Amino acid sequence: MRQQKFRPEDAPTLSPEVKVDTPREATAEERLHIDRPSLTDWLDLRLGWYGFVRKNLDEPMPAGVGWWQTLGNLLMTLLIFQFVTGFALAMYYSPSPEAAHASVKHITYAVTLGSFIRGLHAWGSSIIVITVVLHTLRVFFWGSYKKPREVTWIIGVIIFQVVLGFSFTGYLLPWDQRAYWATVVGTRIAATVPLIGHGLLVFIRGGEEVGALTLTRFFSFHVMLLPATLLVFKFLHLYLVRRHHIAGPVEPAKGAPVPFYPNQLFKDAIVLLFGVGLLIFLAIGFPPALEAIANPTGTDFSPRPEWYFLGLYELLKIMPSGWEVVATVIIPTGITIGMFALPWLDRSKSRHPGKRQWVMMMGMFIILLIGLMTLKGILETPPEHKATQVAENTQFHPVETAALTE
Amino acid sequence: MTNDLSTNDSIEISRRKMMGLVVGVINLGLIGSIVGPMVGFATAPLTVKRKxxxxxxxxxxxxxxxxxxxxxxxxxxxxxxxxxxxxxxxxxxxxxxxxxxxxxxxxxxxxxxxxxxxxxxxxxxxxxxxxxxxxxxxxxxxxxxxxxxxxxxxxxxxxxxxxx
CATH class of the missing domain: 2.102.10.10 (Rieske [2Fe-2S] iron-sulphur domain)
Incomplete structure (x- = not known):
C-alpha cells in the first residue's frame, strides 16, 4: 500500500478534547487507519465522513439544554415514519372515488399488518401535530427565534404549515363519510375569501363539488408537493440549527458546553422510545376506523374535522352571520403572519419571558383561545338530530334513478 | 499601462455582466417554460362551463x-x-x-x-x-x-x- 503522510484532520476521533495543531507522528491506531483502511476510512476519503460525523456528534450543547430540545429529533423521526408508512400505503391505495374506499378497506382488513401500518400513519399525523406545536411553543417561550435565528424560525413556521397541509389533504384519502364531509366543509372555507373565494374553491376541489378531481388533487399534494417541500425546508432548518447552534436557556446556565453525543443524544433516544412507543401502542390498541363509503346524499351525517382543526370549527360557531370571514381568513392569516413576523414584532433584546411581556401576553392569549376552542370542540357533541322528528320526512326516497333530460 | 489595465478590467466586467445576464434570462425562460404550462394545467377546472x-x-x-x-x-x-x-x-x-x-x-x-x-x-x-x-x-x-x-x-x- 502506498504510504501517505498522516494528516491530523483525518484522525477518526469523536472527542473534542483531542486537538492537534501541528503535524506529528501517527499513533498505532491512526497508523492502522492508514495502512488498512476500513469502509468508513474509504468513505472518509471520498465524502469527508469523519468530519461530518464529528461536526454533528460533537455539536456543542450549551449548559441547561435538555429534555425540551429533544422535540426536534422526535419530530424528524416521526416524519420519517410517516414517509415510510405513506410509501407502504401507496403500494395498495388507489386515489379514485370508485376504488379509494375499497383499497383502504383492503389495506385495513386484508393486507398483512395493514391495520398496523395504517394506524402508524393515522396516529402519527396526530402525534406530529402535537410535537410540532410543542416544539414551536418551546422556541416561542425561550425566545430562540431572535437574532441570528430569525430564518430558522421562519422555516420552522413554513414546516408547521406544511404539516397542517399534510393533515388536511390526507384526511380525505380514505374516502369515507367522515373524510368526505370534513373536506366538503373544510374546502368551503376557501369560498369565504373575499373576491377570489369561489375561484379558490374550484381550484382546490378541482371542480364545483368534492369529487374525483378533489381526490386526485389532494393525493398529488399529499404524496408529491408537500413531501418535496418538507424535505427542502427540513434540510434548510437542520442546516441553520447546526450553523447557529442550539440556543441555550434564556438565562445562561452555569457549566461548560457538552457535546451532542452522548449527552443530548441519550435524552433524544429516551424521548424517541416513549414517542414511538406511544405511536405503536395507539396503532395496535386503537386502530383507525373506516366509516361507510362517502355518500353525497342524505342529511344525517354531521361533519367533524380532525381534532386539531376543531378550534377553528368551534370559532366558526360563535361568529355572527356575515362575520365568518373573521374566523376563516382574518384570524388564521393574522396568526400566520404574526408567527412569520415574530422576530421583528418582538423588539426586546432579551430572551427572558419577563422582558417580553406583550409578546408573551399575545402568545398566551392565542394559545388559550385555540386551546379552549379545541377543548370545547372535543367535549361538545354536535347538536343532536331528532330522529323521531325527521323520520317521517326521510322515509320517502322514490327516485333512485331519475329520468335524465336536457 | 495603468489605463490599459483598467480598460481590460472594464471589458472583463462587462463581459461577466453580459454572460450573467444571459444565464439569468435563460434561467427565467426555463422557469417560465414549466411554471406557465403548470398554472394552466392546474387551473383547468376554473374554465369548465356548467349548465x-x-x-x-x-x-x-x-x-x-x-x-x-x-x-x-x-x-x-x-x-x-x-x-x-x-x-x-x-x-x-x-x-x-x-x-x-x-x-x-x-x-x-x-x-x-x-x-x-x-x-x-x-x-x-x-x-x-x-x-x-x-x-x-x-x-x-x-x-x-x-x-x-x-x-x-x-x-x-x-x-x-x-x-x-
Whole structure:
C-alpha cells in the first residue's frame, strides 16, 4: 500500500478534547487507519465522513439544554415514519372515488399488518401535530427565534404549515363519510375569501363539488408537493440549527458546553422510545376506523374535522352571520403572519419571558383561545338530530334513478 | 499601462455582466417554460362551463300542501375524467299554490341541514344555523337563505333543474 503522510484532520476521533495543531507522528491506531483502511476510512476519503460525523456528534450543547430540545429529533423521526408508512400505503391505495374506499378497506382488513401500518400513519399525523406545536411553543417561550435565528424560525413556521397541509389533504384519502364531509366543509372555507373565494374553491376541489378531481388533487399534494417541500425546508432548518447552534436557556446556565453525543443524544433516544412507543401502542390498541363509503346524499351525517382543526370549527360557531370571514381568513392569516413576523414584532433584546411581556401576553392569549376552542370542540357533541322528528320526512326516497333530460 | 489595465478590467466586467445576464434570462425562460404550462394545467377546472339540466323527481300527488319532503335522486354528470350517476338530496316544500326545491347545503360552510317537522325549520348540525321551512336564514352564522333550484310541474310530475 502506498504510504501517505498522516494528516491530523483525518484522525477518526469523536472527542473534542483531542486537538492537534501541528503535524506529528501517527499513533498505532491512526497508523492502522492508514495502512488498512476500513469502509468508513474509504468513505472518509471520498465524502469527508469523519468530519461530518464529528461536526454533528460533537455539536456543542450549551449548559441547561435538555429534555425540551429533544422535540426536534422526535419530530424528524416521526416524519420519517410517516414517509415510510405513506410509501407502504401507496403500494395498495388507489386515489379514485370508485376504488379509494375499497383499497383502504383492503389495506385495513386484508393486507398483512395493514391495520398496523395504517394506524402508524393515522396516529402519527396526530402525534406530529402535537410535537410540532410543542416544539414551536418551546422556541416561542425561550425566545430562540431572535437574532441570528430569525430564518430558522421562519422555516420552522413554513414546516408547521406544511404539516397542517399534510393533515388536511390526507384526511380525505380514505374516502369515507367522515373524510368526505370534513373536506366538503373544510374546502368551503376557501369560498369565504373575499373576491377570489369561489375561484379558490374550484381550484382546490378541482371542480364545483368534492369529487374525483378533489381526490386526485389532494393525493398529488399529499404524496408529491408537500413531501418535496418538507424535505427542502427540513434540510434548510437542520442546516441553520447546526450553523447557529442550539440556543441555550434564556438565562445562561452555569457549566461548560457538552457535546451532542452522548449527552443530548441519550435524552433524544429516551424521548424517541416513549414517542414511538406511544405511536405503536395507539396503532395496535386503537386502530383507525373506516366509516361507510362517502355518500353525497342524505342529511344525517354531521361533519367533524380532525381534532386539531376543531378550534377553528368551534370559532366558526360563535361568529355572527356575515362575520365568518373573521374566523376563516382574518384570524388564521393574522396568526400566520404574526408567527412569520415574530422576530421583528418582538423588539426586546432579551430572551427572558419577563422582558417580553406583550409578546408573551399575545402568545398566551392565542394559545388559550385555540386551546379552549379545541377543548370545547372535543367535549361538545354536535347538536343532536331528532330522529323521531325527521323520520317521517326521510322515509320517502322514490327516485333512485331519475329520468335524465336536457 | 495603468489605463490599459483598467480598460481590460472594464471589458472583463462587462463581459461577466453580459454572460450573467444571459444565464439569468435563460434561467427565467426555463422557469417560465414549466411554471406557465403548470398554472394552466392546474387551473383547468376554473374554465369548465356548467349548465342547467332538468331532472324528474316524482308524482305531484306524492306531496301534500304544507308538507316538506327529503328526496334523493340521481343524475348522470361528468366528474373530472369520467361520467357517473351522481346522487343528490333536496327538500321539496309544497305550499298552497307552488312547490319550491331547497338545496340542503347550509350557506355557511356546506353541511347538510336537517328538517325538523315539529318546529317547521331546517337546522344545521355543524354550527347551529337555523332556517325557516322556506329556507330563509333565521339565526346562527348562515349569511343567506338556502339555495333554491328551479321547479316545474309537467303532466303531474315534479321536475327540478340544477347546474351540473
Amino acid at each position: 342547467q339540466r332538468w331532472v324528474e323527481l316524482m308524482d305531484e300527488s306524492m306531496i301534500q300542501p304544507g308538507e316538506v319532503k327529503e328526496v334523493n335522486y340521481s343524475m348522470r354528470v361528468v366528474d373530472g375524467y369520467h361520467e357517473i350517476e351522481q346522487k343528490y338530496t333536496v327538500y321539496l316544500r309544497r305550499g298552497e299554490e307552488d312547490v319550491i326545491c331547497i338545496d340542503p347545503a347550509c350557506t355557511h360552510l356546506g353541511c347538510r341541514v336537517k328538517f325538523q317537522s315539529e318546529q317547521h325549520r331546517f337546522v344545521c348540525p355543524c354550527h347551529g344555523g337555523v332556517f325557516d321551512d322556506q329556507g330563509n336564514n333565521k339565526s346562527g352564522p348562515p349569511p343567506k337563505p338556502l339555495e333554491r333550484h328551479p321547479v316545474k310541474i309537467e303532466a303531474g310530475k315534479i321536475w327540478i333543474s340544477r347546474e351540473v
